[in-house]
Amino acid sequence: MLPVKKNDRLDVHVHDLTHEGAGVARVDGYTLFVPNALPGETVEIVVTKTNKQYGFARLLNVKEASADRVEPPCPIFYQCGGCQLQHFSYEGQLRQKRERVVDALKRLGQFDVPVHDTIGMPEPWRYRNKAQVPFKQEGDRLVSGFYRPRSHDIVEMSECLIQDERNDQAIQVVRDVLDARGVPAYDEKTGRGVIRHVMARYGYHSGELMIVLITKTTKLKGVNEIVADIVERLPDVTSIMQNVNPDKTNVILGATNKLLYGHETIGDKIAGLTFTISPHSFFQVNPVQTEKLYGKALEYAQLSGTEQVVDAYCGIGTISLFLARKAAHVYGVEVVPEAIEDAKQNALVNEIDNVTYACGAAEDVLPEWKKDGVNPDVIVVDPPRKGCAESFLETMVEMGPKRIVYVSCNVATQARDMRYLADRGYRLMEVTPVDMFPHTAHVETVVLMSRVEK
């Protein structure tokens, strides 16, 4: 029998945070997850759900508060799932993110290594350069906002304190225009309606603004008037695209883009390099911290100008171009065709000619390069959350670079992949967490592994 059941009210001590930002408590060895509770606190809870291994509870009352508990500045913080840690002091967040990295490396990778302090932001608000906001219909009104945690229930929002103000303003304006022009929201349950999400992406240094209207249908009634209204009310807009996503899916963007106004891309700069960004391309969302993240990757790569380098999972070639300024040649690989087109364009625009880009899965392209005699001194990887394919790691080991720099947004898969590498001749040398997403539970890590010389 479980030590607790649904609707039980009890006091518990919180000793940890999950990677989703919920407090963790134990009752007679049984784990309970308590959103909005902080490590070190004693809280009164009500149990809301129990599974065999663990359960969930709602915070009713903080009996002994952590010294790190602060008042969240956002009025809808406790309803909205957009961020998770506004009730945690920023210093506390940075400390806790570092502890999470230490813990994951130990538990999942059996690494016991020093981890540097998390590199934080001096002003950790209004940092996001991209907003993707879902829409719903409430009577005859269009409503936009982020989902409540663990649901598809939209919490109405007029501003978001982790978004740049220009994105906030853009979302409000586009919503008002669509509402005034009678465009109905898409309804996930019935599959009817038109507007699913609106994406706003601005160039931090260029000031260019892209709006993407993500629709269920190809037809968007009154499209010319909608575009004219948006352009009139948002003078910074340089690109308006329609993206069509007809599928019943949680994936936001569909396959087809249609240019409605201006250019198909926007531009931005990172550390003096210029980048072109398409709607489908990955581009880091925190421009201030991106320079620190890439700076750390470059430092760990220890380039002297003579090295052959591979940049795997290269997106639009951001890290590649950073590295190319200090290396003999860089090979970049990326699976999204639009991103690799952007990468080639970015190399041209920045007059960097010592890069070669290939479109495809890194696990397929790396063996091809190996066959062709590419012999990298350094390999940089920056995979998505699921980490690297094992066959990719295998080829990397066969290629035997002196250094591997692993950038990751998921320390769990990173620890798994690094254990594979550590068992095959690489030593974990340095670990630096970087806070790319203040007030959320995410943490990015940059790691250096070196080949052990026999």
Ligand SMILES: C[S@@+](CC[C@H](N)C(=O)[O-])C[C@H]1O[C@@H](n2cnc3c(N)ncnc32)[C@H](O)[C@@H]1O
């Ligand atoms: C975390 S992003 C990093 C992008 C880039 N390094 C940057 O900082 O902007 C991961 C990238 O990997 C790409 N990707 C995902 N799976 C891939 C695979 N199997 N092979 C190559 N690229 C992949 C994604 O499209 C995305 O651009």
